[in-house]
Amino acid sequence: MTRAMLAILALASAGAAAAKTSGDDVYCAALATALDATAPGGPAFLRSYQPGPEDKDLPGPLRLSAFSYDNALAATAFVACGDIPRARRIADAFLQAIEHDRTHDPVRLRNAYRSGPVEGGEAKLPGWWDAEKSQWLEDAYQDGTATGNAAWVALALLNVNQAAHDARYLATARRLLEWIDDVPRRAALRGGYAGGVSGYDGQQETLHWESTEHNVDVAAAASWAHRLTGNVRLEGMADRASAFVAARFESALGRFAIGTKADGTNGDANQVALDSQVWPILGVPNAPQEWGRAVEYAYANLRSGDGMTFTTGGENQWTEGSAQTSLSLHALRNDAESRGLLASIAPNAGPSGLVYATDKGEARTGLNVESKGGGEFKYYHRPHVGATAWAAIATEHWNPFTGERIP
Numbered sequence: 001m002t003r004a005m006l007a008i009l010a011l012a013s014a015g016a017a018a019a020k021t022s023g024d025d026v027y028c029a030a031l032a033t034a035l036d037a038t039a040p041g042g043p044a045f046l047r048s049y050q051p052g053p054e055d056k057d058l059p060g061p062l063r064l065s066a067f068s069y070d071n072a073l074a075a076t077a078f079v080a081c082g083d084i085p086r087a088r089r090i091a092d093a094f095l096q097a098i099e100h101d102r103t104h105d106p107v108r109l110r111n112a113y114r115s116g117p118v119e120g121g122e123a124k125l126p127g128w129w130d131a132e133k134s135q136w137l138e139d140a141y142q143d144g145t146a147t148g149n150a151a152w153v154a155l156a157l158l159n160v161n162q163a164a165h166d167a168r169y170l171a172t173a174r175r176l177l178e179w180i181d182d183v184p185r186r187a188a189l190r191g192g193y194a195g196g197v198s199g200y201d202g203q204q205e206t207l208h209w210e211s212t213e214h215n216v217d218v219a220a221a222a223s224w225a226h227r228l229t230g231n232v233r234l235e236g237m238a239d240r241a242s243a244f245v246a247a248r249f250e251s252a253l254g255r256f257a258i259g260t261k262a263d264g265t266n267g268d269a270n271q272v273a274l275d276s277q278v279w280p281i282l283g284v285p286n287a288p289q290e291w292g293r294a295v296e297y298a299y300a301n302l303r304s305g306d307g308m309t310f311t312t313g314g315e316n317q318w319t320e321g322s323a324q325t326s327l328s329l330h331a332l333r334n335d336a337e338s339r340g341l342l343a344s345i346a347p348n349a350g351p352s353g354l355v356y357a358t359d360k361g362e363a364r365t366g367l368n369v370e371s372k373g374g375g376e377f378k379y380y381h382r383p384h385v386g387a388t389a390w391a392a393i394a395t396e397h398w399n400p401f402t403g404e405r406i407p
Contacts, residue, residue: 027392029083030076037078039117045071045094047115052382060128061139064160066115068149072156079159083119091160097123107175109150112142144198147184150176151217162403181369192244193218208262212248212276215241220283220401239365242284254293271366272322273275274302278328283401307344311366319345323390331406345391354383
């Protein structure tokens with residue numbers, strides 16, 4: 001067992017304290033080491049994954065990929081740990097990328113960027129060289145823009161704005177939300193906000209399905225931005241997304257449905273996603289107390305050993321989900337269970353200090369990859385920025401949807 005792992009175990013077994021600094025949180029320390037190794041200073045994106053124990057190298061689509069969701073979480077984790085300079089480095093990378101997209105859209109976020117320093121000029125997207133085809137390839141999902149990812153970057157910018165008092169972050173968060181209201185909204189005028197757009201440039205298709213999880217993200221970000229700006233449009237967005245989430249709560253079962261299909265009908269009733277159960281109580285403004293039952297449902301039904309898995313029937317732990325559930329249980333004052341889940345993450349830190357996405361093997365999600373011919377999206381046993389950031393956020397008792405520490 002590495003010295004970093006021993007430190008993490010000691011921290012988790014001691015329980016989460018109400019307030020820490022970046023020097024106290026080993027998960028934030030691991031993220032800081034990764035960011036500084038990526039670039040010594042200036043705007044930069046973190047590569048989302050490192051090779052796992054069974055990998056000689058990462059697969060091509062992951063080799064250079066800095067997923068926007070993971071980097072938004074990392075920026076938020078730095079805020080939670082009090083490391084504002086590093087939080088701003090990632091936030092500034094987003095500002096540069098959003099303002100300088102290669103399609104020259106006035107505001108555009110991608111699901112992933114090329115990891116590394118982000119310098120002036122056009123933002124680079126990830127990809128890989130296919131020697132067999134003698135061709136540079138890109139991933140259709142990474143080139144697209146998911147509604148949830150756009151909302152999470154808006155949340156990250158709002159977190160950094162609150163700490164750094166820089167109006168650029170608030171302005172860009174607002175513009176991202178307006179993009180959500182303009183583009184995905186057109187695909188789902190009947191309900192909440194639809195999935196976004198997916199595909200290669202010039203061939204992108206609007207996604208018509210609606211996700212409970214995405215609408216939690218939109219409700220939280222739009223409500224926060226409305227509080228700061230008083231903008232009526234943002235208030236309407238928050239209300240619309242919140243209403244969609246509320247309509248997905250299945251009171252008889254004490255859980256949330258995953259969302260709707262492209263035709264507006266309900267999704268598979270047997271498919272239960274962990275994040276859809278544990279985020280609403282944290283993210284939707286004035287969430288009813290009854291929604292706490294969904295967190296308890298997830299804790300009872302989506303367990304894998306001493307941690308959590310992503311969906312019904314999952315065998316291996318999804319460490320990011322263990323952190324998410326730990327935070328939600330803490331918000332409900334179920335602190336023994338919350339600490340237990342946080343402790344389950346500690347043994348899953350790799351040599352670099354980054355947390356593995358799963359405790360072993362793969363964790364299935366039941367969700368399809370948003371690329372033509374793509375199969376089921378799964379998480380693998382690789383060190384993951386997103387899992388590490390969620391572990392830091394949960395350790396700090398930080399609500400990323402509101403920018404407040406949960407006492």
